Amino acid sequence: MLFNKNIKYFQVAQGVWGMRLLFVNVYIVANRRGFPKGWVLVDAGIQGSAKRIIAMAEAIFGPGARPTAIVLTHAHSDHTGALEELLEHWDVPVYAHELEIPYLTGKSSYPPADPTVGEGMMSLMSVFFRKKPLDISKNVRIIDMEEGIPQLPEWKVIHTPGHTPGHISLFLPLNTTLIVGDAFVTTKPESAVAALSNIKHISGPPRYMTTDWVAAEASVKILAYMEPRIAATGHGPVMRGRELQEALRNLADNFEQLAIPSGGRYTDKPAEADETGTYYVPPFKSTTKFKVVVGLMAALAGFAVTRTLVK
Template sequence: MIFKKSADYFQVAQGVWGTRILFVNVYFIANRRGFPKGWVLVDAGIQGSASHIISVAESIFGTGAKPSAIILTHAHSDHTGALEELLKQWDVPVYAHEYEVPYITGKSSYPPSDPTVGEGIMSIMSLLFRKKPLDVSKNVRIIDMENGIAELPEWRIIHTLGHTPGHISLFLPLNTTLIVGDAFVATKQESAIYSISNIKRISGPPRYMTTDWVAAEASVKILSSMEPRIAGTGHGPVLRGRELQEGLRNLAENFVELAVPAGGRYAETPAEADETGTYYVPPFRSTTKFKAVAGLAGALAGFAIIKAFVK
Protein backbone atom coordinates (compact mmCIF):
# COMPACT_ATOMS: atom_id res chain seq x y z
CA MET A 1 0.00 0.00 0.00
CA ILE A 2 1.20 3.52 -0.74
CA PHE A 3 -0.48 4.85 2.38
CA LYS A 4 -2.70 3.56 5.14
CA LYS A 5 -6.30 4.44 5.81
CA SER A 6 -6.22 7.37 8.20
CA ALA A 7 -8.48 9.99 9.74
CA ASP A 8 -5.71 12.61 9.85
CA TYR A 9 -6.83 16.07 8.79
CA PHE A 10 -6.01 19.72 9.43
CA GLN A 11 -8.05 22.89 9.89
CA VAL A 12 -7.75 25.52 7.16
CA ALA A 13 -10.38 28.02 8.34
CA GLN A 14 -13.74 27.94 10.09
CA GLY A 15 -15.75 25.25 8.31
CA VAL A 16 -12.84 24.25 6.06
CA TRP A 17 -10.60 21.24 6.57
CA GLY A 18 -7.98 19.48 4.50
CA THR A 19 -6.17 16.18 4.37
CA ARG A 20 -2.81 15.41 2.81
CA ILE A 21 -2.45 12.24 0.78
CA LEU A 22 1.21 11.50 0.09
CA PHE A 23 1.92 14.74 -1.82
CA VAL A 24 -1.50 16.22 -2.66
CA ASN A 25 -4.25 17.90 -0.61
CA VAL A 26 -8.01 17.56 -0.78
CA TYR A 27 -10.45 19.83 1.07
CA PHE A 28 -13.78 19.60 2.87
CA ILE A 29 -15.97 22.73 3.03
CA ALA A 30 -19.09 22.99 5.20
CA ASN A 31 -21.76 25.64 4.71
CA ARG A 32 -22.27 28.01 7.62
CA ARG A 33 -25.41 28.13 9.76
CA GLY A 34 -28.16 29.97 7.93
CA PHE A 35 -27.14 28.55 4.56
CA PRO A 36 -28.19 25.21 3.06
CA LYS A 37 -26.89 22.41 5.24
CA GLY A 38 -24.21 20.15 3.90
CA TRP A 39 -20.61 20.08 2.78
CA VAL A 40 -18.63 19.60 -0.40
CA LEU A 41 -15.41 17.80 -1.28
CA VAL A 42 -12.86 19.75 -3.30
CA ASP A 43 -10.73 17.46 -5.49
CA ALA A 44 -10.35 13.70 -5.19
CA GLY A 45 -6.73 12.86 -4.50
CA ILE A 46 -4.61 10.11 -6.01
CA GLN A 47 -5.68 6.67 -7.09
CA GLY A 48 -6.32 4.37 -4.14
CA SER A 49 -7.14 7.16 -1.68
CA ALA A 50 -10.94 6.81 -1.58
CA SER A 51 -11.02 4.99 1.76
CA HIS A 52 -8.79 7.65 3.31
CA ILE A 53 -11.01 10.47 2.04
CA ILE A 54 -14.18 8.74 3.28
CA SER A 55 -12.56 8.09 6.66
CA VAL A 56 -11.62 11.76 7.06
CA ALA A 57 -15.11 12.88 6.00
CA GLU A 58 -16.68 10.65 8.64
CA SER A 59 -14.24 11.91 11.28
CA ILE A 60 -15.31 15.49 10.57
CA PHE A 61 -19.01 15.12 9.77
CA GLY A 62 -20.02 11.79 11.34
CA THR A 63 -20.54 8.20 10.30
CA GLY A 64 -22.10 7.84 6.88
CA ALA A 65 -21.34 11.45 5.96
CA LYS A 66 -21.88 12.20 2.29
CA PRO A 67 -21.06 15.42 0.42
CA SER A 68 -23.71 17.32 -1.46
CA ALA A 69 -21.24 17.65 -4.34
CA ILE A 70 -17.64 17.19 -5.44
CA ILE A 71 -15.92 20.23 -6.95
CA LEU A 72 -12.83 19.81 -9.12
CA THR A 73 -10.26 22.58 -9.30
CA HIS A 74 -8.98 20.64 -12.31
CA ALA A 75 -8.85 17.05 -13.51
CA HIS A 76 -5.18 16.05 -13.39
CA SER A 77 -4.71 12.50 -12.16
CA ASP A 78 -3.44 13.52 -8.70
CA HIS A 79 -6.67 15.49 -8.16
CA THR A 80 -9.13 12.94 -9.61
CA GLY A 81 -7.41 9.63 -8.87
CA ALA A 82 -10.09 8.42 -6.43
CA LEU A 83 -13.04 10.07 -8.16
CA GLU A 84 -14.53 6.99 -9.79
CA GLU A 85 -14.25 5.00 -6.55
CA LEU A 86 -15.78 7.81 -4.50
CA LEU A 87 -18.74 8.06 -6.86
CA LYS A 88 -19.51 4.39 -6.23
CA GLN A 89 -19.94 5.32 -2.55
CA TRP A 90 -21.28 8.85 -3.07
CA ASP A 91 -23.47 9.28 -6.15
CA VAL A 92 -23.30 13.10 -6.17
CA PRO A 93 -22.81 15.87 -8.75
CA VAL A 94 -19.25 16.59 -9.90
CA TYR A 95 -18.73 20.26 -10.76
CA ALA A 96 -16.06 21.46 -13.18
CA HIS A 97 -15.45 24.41 -15.48
CA GLU A 98 -16.74 24.03 -19.02
CA TYR A 99 -13.18 23.81 -20.39
CA GLU A 100 -12.32 21.05 -17.90
CA VAL A 101 -15.33 18.88 -18.71
CA PRO A 102 -13.79 17.12 -21.76
CA TYR A 103 -11.17 15.57 -19.46
CA ILE A 104 -13.79 13.95 -17.18
CA THR A 105 -16.24 12.87 -19.88
CA GLY A 106 -13.81 10.81 -21.95
CA LYS A 107 -13.69 13.32 -24.82
CA SER A 108 -10.11 14.56 -24.65
CA SER A 109 -6.72 13.90 -23.10
CA TYR A 110 -4.64 16.62 -21.53
CA PRO A 111 -1.54 17.84 -23.35
CA PRO A 112 1.47 15.71 -22.40
CA SER A 113 3.55 16.67 -19.38
CA ASP A 114 6.85 18.48 -19.87
CA PRO A 115 9.59 16.51 -18.12
CA THR A 116 12.29 18.82 -19.56
CA VAL A 117 11.53 21.67 -17.13
CA GLY A 118 13.85 20.15 -14.52
CA GLU A 119 13.99 21.33 -10.90
CA GLY A 120 13.51 17.82 -9.49
CA ILE A 121 12.57 14.19 -9.94
CA MET A 122 8.83 14.89 -9.95
CA SER A 123 9.26 16.54 -13.33
CA ILE A 124 10.71 13.32 -14.75
CA MET A 125 8.10 11.20 -13.03
CA SER A 126 5.33 13.21 -14.69
CA LEU A 127 5.93 10.93 -17.68
CA LEU A 128 4.18 8.21 -15.66
CA PHE A 129 1.03 10.21 -14.83
CA ARG A 130 -2.32 9.01 -16.20
CA LYS A 131 -2.86 10.31 -19.71
CA LYS A 132 -6.32 8.99 -20.62
CA PRO A 133 -9.35 11.05 -19.59
CA LEU A 134 -11.85 9.83 -17.03
CA ASP A 135 -15.47 9.34 -18.00
CA VAL A 136 -17.87 10.17 -15.18
CA SER A 137 -20.32 11.87 -17.54
CA LYS A 138 -23.42 10.87 -15.57
CA ASN A 139 -22.35 12.97 -12.59
CA VAL A 140 -20.77 15.94 -14.34
CA ARG A 141 -22.24 19.43 -13.99
CA ILE A 142 -20.78 22.53 -15.67
CA ILE A 143 -20.11 25.35 -13.22
CA ASP A 144 -22.21 28.46 -13.72
CA MET A 145 -19.39 31.00 -13.47
CA GLU A 146 -21.77 33.90 -12.94
CA ASN A 147 -23.96 32.40 -10.23
CA GLY A 148 -21.57 29.89 -8.68
CA ILE A 149 -22.45 26.49 -7.22
CA ALA A 150 -25.80 26.07 -5.45
CA GLU A 151 -24.35 23.55 -2.99
CA LEU A 152 -21.76 26.14 -1.87
CA PRO A 153 -23.60 29.49 -2.07
CA GLU A 154 -21.19 31.74 -0.14
CA TRP A 155 -18.14 30.89 -2.21
CA ARG A 156 -17.10 32.61 -5.43
CA ILE A 157 -15.68 30.51 -8.26
CA ILE A 158 -12.73 32.07 -10.11
CA HIS A 159 -11.44 30.86 -13.48
CA THR A 160 -7.69 30.57 -12.83
CA LEU A 161 -6.59 29.03 -16.12
CA GLY A 162 -3.01 28.37 -17.11
CA HIS A 163 -2.16 25.18 -15.27
CA THR A 164 -5.10 23.69 -17.18
CA PRO A 165 -7.67 25.34 -19.47
CA GLY A 166 -10.55 25.04 -17.01
CA HIS A 167 -8.70 25.37 -13.71
CA ILE A 168 -10.75 27.11 -11.01
CA SER A 169 -10.14 28.43 -7.51
CA LEU A 170 -12.67 29.04 -4.73
CA PHE A 171 -12.87 32.23 -2.66
CA LEU A 172 -14.85 33.02 0.50
CA PRO A 173 -15.12 36.84 0.80
CA LEU A 174 -16.23 36.65 4.45
CA ASN A 175 -12.74 35.81 5.70
CA THR A 176 -10.80 35.97 2.40
CA THR A 177 -10.05 32.27 2.29
CA LEU A 178 -8.81 30.74 -0.96
CA ILE A 179 -8.78 27.13 -2.09
CA VAL A 180 -6.56 27.47 -5.13
CA GLY A 181 -5.85 24.00 -6.48
CA ASP A 182 -2.60 24.31 -8.46
CA ALA A 183 -2.94 27.94 -9.62
CA PHE A 184 -0.02 28.40 -7.23
CA VAL A 185 1.29 25.96 -4.64
CA ALA A 186 2.90 26.05 -1.20
CA THR A 187 5.91 23.86 -1.92
CA LYS A 188 8.38 23.21 -4.71
CA GLN A 189 6.29 20.55 -6.39
CA GLU A 190 8.95 19.60 -8.95
CA SER A 191 11.13 18.29 -6.12
CA ALA A 192 10.23 14.95 -4.53
CA ILE A 193 12.03 16.00 -1.35
CA TYR A 194 10.02 19.21 -1.01
CA SER A 195 6.76 17.63 -2.09
CA ILE A 196 6.74 14.47 0.00
CA SER A 197 8.28 16.23 3.03
CA ASN A 198 5.69 19.05 2.72
CA ILE A 199 8.36 21.76 2.90
CA LYS A 200 6.81 25.23 2.64
CA ARG A 201 7.72 27.41 -0.36
CA ILE A 202 5.30 29.65 -2.24
CA SER A 203 5.70 28.67 -5.89
CA GLY A 204 3.98 28.93 -9.23
CA PRO A 205 1.91 26.06 -10.61
CA PRO A 206 3.77 22.75 -11.06
CA ARG A 207 6.01 23.37 -14.07
CA TYR A 208 5.80 19.91 -15.57
CA MET A 209 2.01 20.07 -16.09
CA THR A 210 1.44 23.78 -16.79
CA THR A 211 0.66 24.39 -20.45
CA ASP A 212 -0.05 28.15 -20.70
CA TRP A 213 2.35 30.35 -18.78
CA VAL A 214 0.91 33.71 -19.85
CA ALA A 215 -2.51 32.67 -18.54
CA ALA A 216 -0.96 31.21 -15.38
CA GLU A 217 0.73 34.54 -14.63
CA ALA A 218 -2.52 36.44 -15.12
CA SER A 219 -4.30 34.04 -12.74
CA VAL A 220 -1.71 34.50 -9.99
CA LYS A 221 -2.02 38.29 -10.33
CA ILE A 222 -5.80 38.04 -9.94
CA LEU A 223 -5.45 35.92 -6.80
CA SER A 224 -2.82 38.24 -5.33
CA SER A 225 -5.05 41.28 -5.90
CA MET A 226 -7.70 39.67 -3.70
CA GLU A 227 -5.32 39.88 -0.71
CA PRO A 228 -6.34 36.54 0.84
CA ARG A 229 -5.60 35.90 4.50
CA ILE A 230 -5.74 32.10 4.20
CA ALA A 231 -4.90 29.79 1.28
CA GLY A 232 -5.14 26.05 0.91
CA THR A 233 -3.25 24.87 -2.17
CA GLY A 234 -3.17 21.56 -3.98
CA HIS A 235 0.34 20.85 -2.72
CA GLY A 236 2.10 21.99 0.43
CA PRO A 237 1.01 23.38 3.82
CA VAL A 238 -1.65 26.01 4.52
CA LEU A 239 -0.51 29.61 4.02
CA ARG A 240 -1.71 32.45 6.25
CA GLY A 241 -1.48 36.17 6.95
CA ARG A 242 1.45 38.34 5.96
CA GLU A 243 3.52 35.36 4.82
CA LEU A 244 0.82 34.50 2.29
CA GLN A 245 0.10 38.04 1.11
CA GLU A 246 3.73 39.10 0.75
CA GLY A 247 4.79 35.80 -0.81
CA LEU A 248 1.93 35.82 -3.28
CA ARG A 249 2.58 39.46 -4.18
CA ASN A 250 6.24 38.65 -4.80
CA LEU A 251 5.27 35.70 -6.98
CA ALA A 252 2.83 37.86 -8.97
CA GLU A 253 5.34 40.67 -9.48
CA ASN A 254 8.23 38.37 -10.41
CA PHE A 255 6.33 35.50 -12.00
CA VAL A 256 8.55 35.03 -15.05
CA GLU A 257 11.73 34.84 -12.98
CA LEU A 258 10.26 32.71 -10.17
CA ALA A 259 7.82 30.40 -11.94
CA VAL A 260 8.30 30.09 -15.69
CA PRO A 261 10.88 27.48 -16.80
CA ALA A 262 13.83 28.75 -18.83
CA GLY A 263 12.97 26.28 -21.56
CA GLY A 264 10.63 23.44 -22.33
CA ARG A 265 7.66 22.50 -24.42
CA TYR A 266 5.26 25.20 -23.23
CA ALA A 267 7.66 27.94 -22.06
CA GLU A 268 7.11 30.04 -25.18
CA THR A 269 4.17 28.40 -26.95
CA PRO A 270 1.07 27.30 -25.02
CA ALA A 271 -1.15 24.32 -25.71
CA GLU A 272 -4.59 25.37 -26.88
CA ALA A 273 -7.99 24.06 -25.79
CA ASP A 274 -11.68 24.92 -25.73
CA GLU A 275 -14.91 23.32 -24.54
CA THR A 276 -14.19 20.30 -26.81
CA GLY A 277 -10.76 19.64 -25.29
CA THR A 278 -7.15 20.02 -26.43
CA TYR A 279 -6.74 20.91 -30.10
CA TYR A 280 -3.10 22.04 -30.32
CA VAL A 281 0.09 20.86 -28.60
CA PRO A 282 3.48 22.38 -29.45
CA PRO A 283 6.13 19.86 -30.55
CA PHE A 284 8.44 18.20 -28.04
CA ARG A 285 12.16 18.83 -28.42
CA SER A 286 14.37 16.45 -26.48
CA THR A 287 18.13 16.63 -25.93
CA THR A 288 20.83 14.05 -25.31
CA LYS A 289 21.37 15.49 -21.84
CA PHE A 290 17.68 15.19 -21.02
CA LYS A 291 17.56 11.57 -22.16
CA ALA A 292 20.50 10.65 -19.93
CA VAL A 293 19.13 12.48 -16.90
CA ALA A 294 15.64 11.11 -17.47
CA GLY A 295 16.87 7.53 -17.56
CA LEU A 296 18.91 7.84 -14.38
CA ALA A 297 16.35 9.91 -12.48
CA GLY A 298 13.49 7.64 -13.48
CA ALA A 299 15.31 4.56 -12.24
CA LEU A 300 16.31 6.21 -8.96
CA ALA A 301 12.84 7.63 -8.38
CA GLY A 302 11.15 4.32 -8.98
CA PHE A 303 13.49 2.56 -6.58
CA ALA A 304 13.08 5.23 -3.89
CA ILE A 305 9.28 5.21 -4.04
CA ILE A 306 9.07 1.42 -3.94
CA LYS A 307 11.46 1.29 -0.99
CA ALA A 308 9.76 4.10 0.94
CA PHE A 309 6.06 3.45 0.39
CA VAL A 310 5.31 -0.04 -0.91
CA LYS A 311 5.06 -2.64 1.82
Protein backbone atom coordinates in the same frame (compact mmCIF):
# COMPACT_ATOMS: atom_id res chain seq x y z
CA MET B 1 -3.61 18.58 13.43
CA LEU B 2 -6.77 16.69 14.39
CA PHE B 3 -6.83 12.94 14.87
CA ASN B 4 -9.83 10.64 14.86
CA LYS B 5 -9.86 6.87 14.27
CA ASN B 6 -6.32 7.02 12.87
CA ILE B 7 -7.39 9.60 10.29
CA LYS B 8 -5.21 12.69 10.24
CA TYR B 9 -6.60 15.92 8.84
CA PHE B 10 -6.09 19.63 9.50
CA GLN B 11 -8.18 22.75 10.00
CA VAL B 12 -7.89 25.41 7.30
CA ALA B 13 -10.53 27.86 8.55
CA GLN B 14 -13.92 27.70 10.20
CA GLY B 15 -15.86 25.05 8.33
CA VAL B 16 -12.91 24.10 6.10
CA TRP B 17 -10.69 21.04 6.62
CA GLY B 18 -7.92 19.47 4.58
CA MET B 19 -6.11 16.17 4.25
CA ARG B 20 -2.75 15.45 2.66
CA LEU B 21 -2.66 12.30 0.54
CA LEU B 22 1.02 11.56 -0.10
CA PHE B 23 1.83 14.77 -2.03
CA VAL B 24 -1.59 16.26 -2.85
CA ASN B 25 -4.34 17.85 -0.73
CA VAL B 26 -8.12 17.46 -0.71
CA TYR B 27 -10.52 19.73 1.17
CA ILE B 28 -13.93 19.56 2.79
CA VAL B 29 -16.04 22.73 2.98
CA ALA B 30 -19.18 23.03 5.13
CA ASN B 31 -21.74 25.80 4.80
CA ARG B 32 -22.24 28.12 7.77
CA ARG B 33 -25.40 28.33 9.83
CA GLY B 34 -28.06 30.30 8.00
CA PHE B 35 -27.13 28.75 4.65
CA PRO B 36 -28.30 25.44 3.19
CA LYS B 37 -26.99 22.57 5.28
CA GLY B 38 -24.38 20.34 3.78
CA TRP B 39 -20.76 20.10 2.76
CA VAL B 40 -18.75 19.50 -0.39
CA LEU B 41 -15.50 17.74 -1.19
CA VAL B 42 -12.99 19.78 -3.20
CA ASP B 43 -10.84 17.52 -5.41
CA ALA B 44 -10.51 13.76 -5.15
CA GLY B 45 -6.84 13.01 -4.53
CA ILE B 46 -4.71 10.20 -5.88
CA GLN B 47 -5.82 6.74 -6.92
CA GLY B 48 -6.42 4.47 -3.95
CA SER B 49 -7.29 7.27 -1.50
CA ALA B 50 -11.11 6.94 -1.53
CA LYS B 51 -11.30 5.07 1.79
CA ARG B 52 -9.20 7.72 3.53
CA ILE B 53 -11.33 10.54 2.12
CA ILE B 54 -14.53 8.81 3.24
CA ALA B 55 -13.02 8.18 6.68
CA MET B 56 -12.08 11.86 6.96
CA ALA B 57 -15.65 12.89 6.17
CA GLU B 58 -17.05 10.48 8.76
CA ALA B 59 -14.52 11.63 11.36
CA ILE B 60 -15.78 15.21 10.92
CA PHE B 61 -19.52 14.68 10.36
CA GLY B 62 -20.23 11.19 11.69
CA PRO B 63 -20.91 7.73 10.22
CA GLY B 64 -22.60 7.74 6.84
CA ALA B 65 -21.62 11.35 6.10
CA ARG B 66 -22.28 12.24 2.48
CA PRO B 67 -21.37 15.40 0.52
CA THR B 68 -23.94 17.36 -1.43
CA ALA B 69 -21.42 17.62 -4.29
CA ILE B 70 -17.81 17.22 -5.33
CA VAL B 71 -16.06 20.27 -6.81
CA LEU B 72 -12.96 19.88 -8.98
CA THR B 73 -10.38 22.62 -9.31
CA HIS B 74 -9.21 20.68 -12.38
CA ALA B 75 -9.15 17.11 -13.66
CA HIS B 76 -5.48 16.09 -13.50
CA SER B 77 -5.00 12.53 -12.27
CA ASP B 78 -3.65 13.54 -8.85
CA HIS B 79 -6.85 15.52 -8.22
CA THR B 80 -9.30 12.94 -9.62
CA GLY B 81 -7.57 9.65 -8.81
CA ALA B 82 -10.21 8.45 -6.34
CA LEU B 83 -13.16 10.11 -8.07
CA GLU B 84 -14.74 7.05 -9.70
CA GLU B 85 -14.52 5.02 -6.49
CA LEU B 86 -15.98 7.91 -4.47
CA LEU B 87 -18.90 8.19 -6.89
CA GLU B 88 -19.64 4.51 -6.48
CA HIS B 89 -19.98 5.19 -2.74
CA TRP B 90 -21.70 8.60 -2.83
CA ASP B 91 -23.18 9.12 -6.36
CA VAL B 92 -23.33 12.94 -6.13
CA PRO B 93 -22.96 15.70 -8.75
CA VAL B 94 -19.42 16.71 -9.72
CA TYR B 95 -18.89 20.38 -10.64
CA ALA B 96 -16.17 21.58 -13.00
CA HIS B 97 -15.54 24.47 -15.37
CA GLU B 98 -16.84 24.07 -18.92
CA LEU B 99 -13.31 23.78 -20.31
CA GLU B 100 -12.57 20.81 -18.01
CA ILE B 101 -15.62 18.83 -19.14
CA PRO B 102 -13.91 17.08 -22.13
CA TYR B 103 -11.41 15.55 -19.70
CA LEU B 104 -14.25 14.24 -17.51
CA THR B 105 -16.47 12.82 -20.24
CA GLY B 106 -13.86 10.75 -22.11
CA LYS B 107 -13.72 13.15 -25.07
CA SER B 108 -10.16 14.45 -24.78
CA SER B 109 -6.85 13.87 -23.05
CA TYR B 110 -4.77 16.63 -21.55
CA PRO B 111 -1.59 17.67 -23.38
CA PRO B 112 1.35 15.46 -22.38
CA ALA B 113 3.44 16.30 -19.34
CA ASP B 114 6.76 18.06 -19.87
CA PRO B 115 9.56 16.20 -18.05
CA THR B 116 12.21 18.53 -19.49
CA VAL B 117 11.42 21.40 -17.10
CA GLY B 118 13.71 19.83 -14.50
CA GLU B 119 13.96 20.96 -10.88
CA GLY B 120 13.40 17.49 -9.44
CA MET B 121 12.27 13.88 -9.66
CA MET B 122 8.54 14.70 -9.87
CA SER B 123 9.13 16.35 -13.24
CA LEU B 124 10.75 13.22 -14.61
CA MET B 125 8.06 10.98 -13.13
CA SER B 126 5.28 13.08 -14.69
CA VAL B 127 5.46 11.05 -17.92
CA PHE B 128 3.92 8.16 -15.98
CA PHE B 129 0.86 10.11 -14.77
CA ARG B 130 -2.53 8.94 -16.07
CA LYS B 131 -3.15 10.19 -19.59
CA LYS B 132 -6.54 8.65 -20.38
CA PRO B 133 -9.47 10.96 -19.52
CA LEU B 134 -12.18 9.92 -17.08
CA ASP B 135 -15.75 9.44 -18.16
CA ILE B 136 -18.14 10.46 -15.40
CA SER B 137 -20.72 11.93 -17.77
CA LYS B 138 -23.64 10.89 -15.57
CA ASN B 139 -22.41 12.93 -12.60
CA VAL B 140 -20.60 15.88 -14.11
CA ARG B 141 -22.13 19.37 -14.06
CA ILE B 142 -20.84 22.59 -15.67
CA ILE B 143 -20.28 25.43 -13.20
CA ASP B 144 -22.32 28.52 -13.92
CA MET B 145 -19.58 31.11 -13.49
CA GLU B 146 -22.07 33.89 -12.77
CA GLU B 147 -24.30 32.00 -10.34
CA GLY B 148 -21.56 29.89 -8.75
CA ILE B 149 -22.04 26.45 -7.22
CA PRO B 150 -25.51 25.98 -5.66
CA GLN B 151 -24.15 23.80 -2.85
CA LEU B 152 -21.60 26.51 -1.90
CA PRO B 153 -23.63 29.74 -1.95
CA GLU B 154 -21.08 31.86 -0.03
CA TRP B 155 -18.08 30.92 -2.17
CA LYS B 156 -17.09 32.71 -5.37
CA VAL B 157 -15.72 30.66 -8.25
CA ILE B 158 -12.73 32.21 -10.03
CA HIS B 159 -11.51 30.97 -13.40
CA THR B 160 -7.73 30.61 -13.00
CA PRO B 161 -6.48 28.97 -16.22
CA GLY B 162 -2.91 28.20 -17.17
CA HIS B 163 -2.23 24.97 -15.35
CA THR B 164 -5.25 23.62 -17.23
CA PRO B 165 -7.75 25.44 -19.46
CA GLY B 166 -10.66 25.21 -17.02
CA HIS B 167 -8.81 25.43 -13.73
CA ILE B 168 -10.79 27.19 -10.99
CA SER B 169 -10.13 28.53 -7.49
CA LEU B 170 -12.69 29.11 -4.72
CA PHE B 171 -12.83 32.30 -2.65
CA LEU B 172 -14.75 33.05 0.54
CA PRO B 173 -15.00 36.87 0.92
CA LEU B 174 -16.04 36.62 4.57
CA ASN B 175 -12.53 35.77 5.74
CA THR B 176 -10.67 35.97 2.39
CA THR B 177 -9.94 32.25 2.26
CA LEU B 178 -8.72 30.78 -1.04
CA ILE B 179 -8.84 27.16 -2.10
CA VAL B 180 -6.43 27.44 -4.96
CA GLY B 181 -5.95 24.03 -6.55
CA ASP B 182 -2.71 24.30 -8.53
CA ALA B 183 -2.98 27.91 -9.72
CA PHE B 184 -0.09 28.39 -7.31
CA VAL B 185 1.20 25.99 -4.68
CA THR B 186 2.98 26.23 -1.33
CA THR B 187 5.79 23.76 -1.85
CA LYS B 188 8.26 23.03 -4.65
CA PRO B 189 6.17 20.53 -6.61
CA GLU B 190 8.91 19.46 -9.02
CA SER B 191 10.99 18.13 -6.12
CA ALA B 192 9.93 14.75 -4.70
CA VAL B 193 11.69 15.58 -1.43
CA ALA B 194 9.86 18.91 -1.03
CA ALA B 195 6.48 17.61 -2.20
CA LEU B 196 6.51 14.46 -0.06
CA SER B 197 7.90 16.29 2.99
CA ASN B 198 5.41 19.16 2.63
CA ILE B 199 8.21 21.74 2.77
CA LYS B 200 6.76 25.27 2.64
CA HIS B 201 7.79 27.31 -0.38
CA ILE B 202 5.36 29.36 -2.46
CA SER B 203 5.66 28.47 -6.15
CA GLY B 204 3.86 28.85 -9.41
CA PRO B 205 1.81 25.93 -10.73
CA PRO B 206 3.64 22.60 -11.18
CA ARG B 207 5.86 23.19 -14.18
CA TYR B 208 5.65 19.70 -15.62
CA MET B 209 1.86 19.91 -16.15
CA THR B 210 1.34 23.62 -16.89
CA THR B 211 0.60 24.20 -20.56
CA ASP B 212 -0.12 27.95 -20.82
CA TRP B 213 2.29 30.19 -18.93
CA VAL B 214 0.76 33.51 -20.04
CA ALA B 215 -2.60 32.48 -18.61
CA ALA B 216 -0.93 31.04 -15.48
CA GLU B 217 0.77 34.38 -14.76
CA ALA B 218 -2.48 36.29 -15.22
CA SER B 219 -4.23 33.92 -12.81
CA VAL B 220 -1.62 34.40 -10.09
CA LYS B 221 -1.87 38.17 -10.46
CA ILE B 222 -5.66 37.99 -10.03
CA LEU B 223 -5.32 35.91 -6.86
CA ALA B 224 -2.60 38.15 -5.43
CA TYR B 225 -4.77 41.21 -6.01
CA MET B 226 -7.45 39.66 -3.78
CA GLU B 227 -5.01 39.71 -0.81
CA PRO B 228 -6.18 36.45 0.75
CA ARG B 229 -5.49 35.84 4.43
CA ILE B 230 -5.61 32.05 4.05
CA ALA B 231 -4.56 29.92 1.08
CA ALA B 232 -5.15 26.18 0.85
CA THR B 233 -3.38 24.79 -2.21
CA GLY B 234 -3.31 21.50 -4.06
CA HIS B 235 0.26 20.83 -2.95
CA GLY B 236 1.96 22.07 0.19
CA PRO B 237 0.91 23.39 3.61
CA VAL B 238 -1.68 26.08 4.33
CA MET B 239 -0.23 29.61 4.30
CA ARG B 240 -1.69 32.54 6.20
CA GLY B 241 -1.54 36.25 6.93
CA ARG B 242 1.32 38.53 6.02
CA GLU B 243 3.63 35.63 5.12
CA LEU B 244 1.13 34.53 2.46
CA GLN B 245 0.34 37.98 1.12
CA GLU B 246 3.98 39.05 0.78
CA ALA B 247 5.07 35.78 -0.82
CA LEU B 248 2.11 35.78 -3.23
CA ARG B 249 2.72 39.38 -4.23
CA ASN B 250 6.39 38.60 -4.84
CA LEU B 251 5.40 35.62 -6.98
CA ALA B 252 2.98 37.76 -8.99
CA ASP B 253 5.51 40.57 -9.48
CA ASN B 254 8.36 38.23 -10.45
CA PHE B 255 6.46 35.39 -12.07
CA GLU B 256 8.71 35.02 -15.10
CA GLN B 257 11.83 34.63 -12.97
CA LEU B 258 10.28 32.53 -10.19
CA ALA B 259 7.78 30.31 -11.99
CA ILE B 260 8.31 29.96 -15.73
CA PRO B 261 10.90 27.34 -16.72
CA SER B 262 13.83 28.56 -18.79
CA GLY B 263 13.07 25.91 -21.38
CA GLY B 264 10.37 23.39 -22.06
CA ARG B 265 7.62 22.27 -24.39
CA TYR B 266 5.11 24.97 -23.40
CA THR B 267 7.41 27.86 -22.46
CA ASP B 268 7.29 29.67 -25.80
CA LYS B 269 3.99 28.40 -27.18
CA PRO B 270 1.05 27.09 -25.17
CA ALA B 271 -1.14 24.11 -25.83
CA GLU B 272 -4.57 25.18 -27.07
CA ALA B 273 -7.99 23.90 -26.06
CA ASP B 274 -11.68 24.76 -26.21
CA GLU B 275 -14.91 23.22 -24.96
CA THR B 276 -14.22 20.13 -27.12
CA GLY B 277 -10.80 19.53 -25.55
CA THR B 278 -7.17 19.85 -26.61
CA TYR B 279 -6.69 20.68 -30.29
CA TYR B 280 -3.03 21.80 -30.46
CA VAL B 281 0.10 20.63 -28.67
CA PRO B 282 3.53 22.17 -29.38
CA PRO B 283 6.21 19.71 -30.50
CA PHE B 284 8.41 18.09 -27.86
CA LYS B 285 11.66 19.97 -27.23
CA SER B 286 14.47 18.09 -25.52
CA THR B 287 17.41 19.84 -23.87
CA THR B 288 21.00 18.88 -23.25
CA LYS B 289 20.40 18.95 -19.50
CA PHE B 290 17.39 16.65 -19.86
CA LYS B 291 19.38 14.20 -21.98
CA VAL B 292 22.17 14.13 -19.40
CA VAL B 293 19.74 13.52 -16.54
CA VAL B 294 17.95 10.72 -18.42
CA GLY B 295 21.31 9.21 -19.34
CA LEU B 296 22.41 9.21 -15.70
CA MET B 297 19.12 7.65 -14.60
CA ALA B 298 19.47 4.92 -17.23
CA ALA B 299 23.04 4.26 -16.14
CA LEU B 300 22.00 4.00 -12.47
CA ALA B 301 19.13 1.69 -13.37
CA GLY B 302 21.49 -0.50 -15.40
CA PHE B 303 23.98 -0.59 -12.53
CA ALA B 304 21.25 -1.63 -10.11
CA VAL B 305 20.07 -4.42 -12.42
CA THR B 306 23.63 -5.64 -12.91
CA ARG B 307 24.26 -5.81 -9.17
CA THR B 308 21.05 -7.75 -8.69
CA LEU B 309 22.02 -10.27 -11.36
CA VAL B 310 25.53 -10.68 -9.93
CA LYS B 311 24.10 -11.42 -6.50
